[in-house]
Amino acid sequence: MAMLPNVPHPGALVSKKKKAFIGLPAPLGYVAGVGRGATGFTTRSDIGPARDPSDVPDDRHLPPKKFKKPNSSGKFEEEEEEEEDLNESNYDEFAGYGGSLFSKDPYDKDDEEADAIYESVDKRMDEKRKDYRENKLRKELEKYRQERPKIQQQFSDLKRELAVLSEEEWMKIPEVGDSRNKKLRNPRAEKFTPLPDSVLAHKASLAGPDNISIDPNTGMVTPMSSGIATGLTTPGDLDLRKIGQARNTLMDIRLNQVSDSVTGQTVVDPKGYLTDLQSMIPTHGSDINDIKKARLLLKSVRETNPNHPPAWIASARLEEVTGKLQTARSLILQGCEMCPKSEDVWLEAARLQPPDLARALITKAVRQLPQSVRIWIKAADLEVELKAKKKVFRKGLEHIPGSVRLWKAAVELEEPEDAKILLSRAVECCPTSVDLWLALARLENYENARKVLNKARENIPTDRQIWITAAKLEEAYGKEVAAEAIIGKALRSLAANGVEINREHWMNDAIDTEKSGSIKTCRAIIKSIAHIGVEDEDKKHTWMEDAENFANQENHGTRETLEKLLAEAVKTCPRAEILWLMLAKSKWLAKDIEGARQTLSDAFKANPNSEEIWLAAVKLESELSEYSGARKLLTKARASAPSARVFMKSAKLEWALGQNEDALKLLNEGVKDYPTYPKLWMMIGQIAQSESKFDDARLAYQQGIKFNPTSIPLWLLLSRLEESCGTLVKARSVMEKARLKNPKNDQLWLEAIRIEVRGSPSGKDVAMVMMAKALQECPNSGILWAEAIFMENRPQRRSRSYDALKRCEHDPHVLLAATKLLWVERKLPKTREWFHQTIKVDPDFGDAWGYFYKFELMHGTEAQQQEVKNKCVDTEPRHGENWCKISKDIKNWKLKTDEILALLAHNLPIPT
Structure with missing residues (x-):
């Protein structure tokens, strides 16, 4: 029997074949044995973290995929897929990174035409959908508003019911209290734990105070030569005292620099x-x-x-x-x-x-x-002795003989004879320096000065100052004809050398020449250059304008000559109101009452509808206590020349005389015709407030603000009324509304800050925060900086005043605050000097005069007190917060300037 080959069993073949799902992850949602009735469960590790569908997937940074590729021998080998190049240089706006599927194909005319067609189709489709899209969006928004109405809409029915409330019911609504945070509503008492002396001593020893001091000139920390303390004073106390002294010295230096710059020139x-x-x-x-x-x-x-x-x-x-x-x-x-x-x-x-x-x-x-001029000058400055300074300058001139700056510095240190020798050498080394030639000419006698100026003209033929100096020299020695000839020759010579004759420059030179006393030279300059650059038809007009400008710079004559000139002027120009008023004021100051009345009477005839003349006549009658005449004049003025100011003056007269009802009647009549004149509304509120009719006053201020939302005094009066009535929250609210209507207004910020300071014991902290905001919004406000200085504690006031002076160097409020700071520190001579600087910057600032007079009453002599009073009367200041409180008080309506000054000085507090 033939032997069968070893053929494997079919079942064995199937069992040995590798299953396709072996080694692969289970599909999403798979539960083992679910077909047999098994039940499973799912954990976080199975489904992964929660993720929104729009999130970027986690596989964007996975390693590159591998794929099999046959090699030359027919075997498959694994190769990595090339990673996409995401460099910006590889980006194309049309194709993206690395190009697209068609990136290799050229972009031809057909592609461009196709893109245009697609774009037009997109636009057309978008227009068709636009109405539908907008209607849908509007319906969705309406539906959303119905489901979720705003808080304002939820209370709209309740707000409509407020319209029927009366004024009394409205005022009975209780206040909500302080709306700030809980800590500010219920402030806790601060707890302070004193620091033990041992800690201070330990810190002082660590800091090494025995070897530290402050240079008073620069404020720098430098080693001390000796730090030995004696007695009960510790080394730390000694250094702290010296630090304070050094800071005070440095502040004085800075204040002196600012005071020098008040006149317009800075030394910083x-x-x-x-x-x-x-x-x-x-x-x-x-x-x-x-x-x-x-x-x-x-x-x-x-x-x-x-x-x-x-x-x-x-x-x-x-x-x-x-x-x-x-x-x-x-x-x-x-x-x-x-x-x-x-x-x-x-x-x-x-x-x-x-x-x-x-x-x-x-x-x-x-x-x-060795060629640096600045280094030589610094070397001379470092020397203490005069002889050493001269030596340094001479060495410097050996290296830099052509430096005009070094020559000038060296000459300033010498006596006249030695200076003459130096200048003789200087003009040889620097023949083109006009200042050196002129300085040498001033030191020489007449003959030598002429020779020096002639040499100067030869070396510098294009400078006019040399010619003018030569003319002044001739005039000084009585040769006036020669002076006029030199000016004419100068113009011809300068023109020949290509110098443009600037008429304005020569005019200014003529003014300087007149101030120096060379009248003939001044006349020669004006005569020679008056026609230059002026057309024939414009000569008269130009010369009259020049004459007027020069006349404004001169003050000559007497009261009689002034009145004579004004009398001729009003005859020639009867319609010029200012000339009539000047003439009437001159007669009034001379106690010529009848003359002033006659002048104003003549002025009425020439200007029957002039508001200024009517009010001047009223003021004259009021000063003479002729109130019936003043009332008649005001009645005629309201009939013939009605204006808001006439109504205001009429009401003010009645108010001053105690006739409040008549005053209110006139004011109510005035606001009907002139509702945008804020002073009328202010007077109505002030009269009502003086009679304790606070509701009427509030109503007047509110109505006035409706017509005059930019009137800062109206907002301030309303806020102060609410504060006086005890409703501090309403006062704050008024200030917030005022700042919304009038942003960046320093007066409103200042009042809001003061409200917080006066409102509660913890109000100063809130006020400091508000002050910071105010200075951000109004960084150049002098009144805010002045207030900020005295809001600080004493140790910080000096540095605060330093910042204020840096920001507002020429502001009178800041200067007054710095002056009061010096007063507090008992630096009386410096204080007096700074008071002079303050009133020089702004003579119309009444508060400065009041503090100055109070200072002299306390620390000055009778002569100094009288000097301040006389200057104040001559200046007649009209502005200033404290000054206006007294001058505009209806009780003081007849006070003179000196009386207001005395009352203000009495009421002002002593700076602390």
């Missing part, structure tokens, strides 16, 4: 100002993170470019500001080594070093930069 060094300013900032006052970033940045700049001088200077100043003076010195010395040819680095190093070391440092700088 613009380059070093910022550094000097920051020297007062305490170490802990800056953000440490910002300082670290700045230090790191500057270090990077130094390492990147070590030969860059500004990097070293900025680094040194940063360390100086943070109080690390020794580090600043070390850095700037490194800068001197790295940038030996930079004069700025050397000068900064000299500034940071003590005087002895600075002199040695400047000596090195001179060796490196």
Whole structure:
């Protein structure tokens, strides 16, 4: 029997075949044995984390897929699929990253036409759906609003019911109280735990106060020569006292600089100002993170470019500001080594070093930069003795003989004879310097001065000052004809040398010449240049205008000549109201009452409808206590020349005389015709308030604000009324509304701040926050800065006043606040000097006059008191918060300027 081959059993073949699902993950939702009735459960690991359908799938960063590819021998090998290049350089706006399926095909005209067709079809389809889409969106929004209405809509029916409330019911609504947070509504008493003396002593020993002091000139921290304390005073107390003294000295220096700049010229060094300013900032006052970033940045700049001088200077100043003076010195010395040819680095190093070391440092700088004028001047400044200064300048001139600045500085230190010798050499080295030639001519006698000026003209033929000086020289020695001839020759010579004859410049030279006493030379200049640059038809007009301008700069004559001139003027120009008023005022000041009345009577005939003339006549009668005549004049004025101001003056007269009903009648009549004149509404409210009719006053102010929403006094009066009635919340609300209507208004911010200060014991903290916001919105407001100074505690007032003076250098409110600060510190001579500066900046500021007079009453002599009073009367100030409180009080309507000044000085508090 033949043997059968070993054929495997069919079942065995099936069992040995690998199943397709072996090793593969189960499908989603698969439960084993579910067909046999088994029950399964699902865990978080089965379904994975919760995911939104719009989330990006996790397989975006899977490793590249592998696929099998036959090699040359026919076997399959696994190869990785190339990862898509997502570099920006591989991005195409049309095809995306790496191109698209058709990226290899060119984009031809047919493709462009097809895209345009598809785009037009899309636009057309979008326009068809637009109406449907908008209607659907509107319906959905309406449905949403019905389901979820706004809070305002929910209470709209209740708000409509408020329209039927009467004024009395409205006022009976209780206040909600303070709407601020709970901590401010219920402030807790602050607890202060005094620090033990042992802690202070320990901190003082760690800080090393025995070796620290403050340089009063720069405010820098420098080593002390000796820190020995005696008696009961500890070293820490000694240094703290010296620190305070140094800060006061530095503040005085800064205030003096500002006082010098009041006249229009500043003595502040613009380059070093910022550094000097920051020297007062305490170490802990800056953000440490910002300082670290700045230090790191500057270090990077130094390492990147070590030969860059500004990097070293900025680094040194940063360390100086943070109080690390020794580090600043070390850095700037490194800068001197790295940038030996930079004069700025050397000068900064000299500034940071003590005087002895600075002199040695400047000596090195001179060796490196012998041609630097600034370094030679710095070297001379560092010397104490005059002889040493002269020596430095002469050495500098040996190296830089052509420096006009060095010659001038050297000449200023010499006596006249030595100065003459120096100037003789200076004009040889600097023959084109006009100032040196003129200085030499002033020191010479007549003959030599003529020779010097002739040489100057030869060397500088294009300068007019030399010619004018020569003419003034001839006039001074009695040769007036020669002076006129020199001016004419000067114009011809300058024109021949191509110099343009500027008529305005010569006019200004004529003014300066007249002030110096050279009248003939001035006349020669005007005569020679009056026709230059003026057309024949314009000569009369131009010359009259020049004459008027010059006349405004002169004050000559007497009252009689003035009245004579004004009498001729009103005859020639009878319609000029100002001339009539000037003539009437002159007669009134001369006590010529009948003459003033006659002048105003003549003025009525020429100007029957002039408001100014009517009111001037009323004022004259009121001053003479002729009230019936004043009433008649006002009645005629309301009939012939009615205006809001006439109604206001009429009501004010009745109010002053105690006829409140008549005054209110006139005011109510006036507001009907002139509702946009806020003073009428203010007077109605003030009269009602004086009679304790607060509801009427409130109504008047509110109606006035409706017609005059930009009238700040109306808002202030309404707020103060609410505050006086005890409704502090309403006062705050009024101020908030006022600021919304009138943004960036410093008066409204100031009143809101004062409301908080007066409102509660904890109101000062809220006021400080509001002050910060106010200064952000009105950074140049003098009244806010002045208030901010005295809101601070005493130790911080000086630094605050320093900031205020920096921001508002010429504001009278800030100057007055700084003056009061000096007064508090008992620096009486300095206080008096600053009072003079304050009234010089703004003579119309009545508060400054009041404080000045009070100061003299307390610390001055009778002569000084009388001087202040006389100047105030001559100036006749009209503005100032405290001044207006007295001058505009109806009880004081007849007070003179000196009486208002005395009353104001009596009521003003002494600064504390």
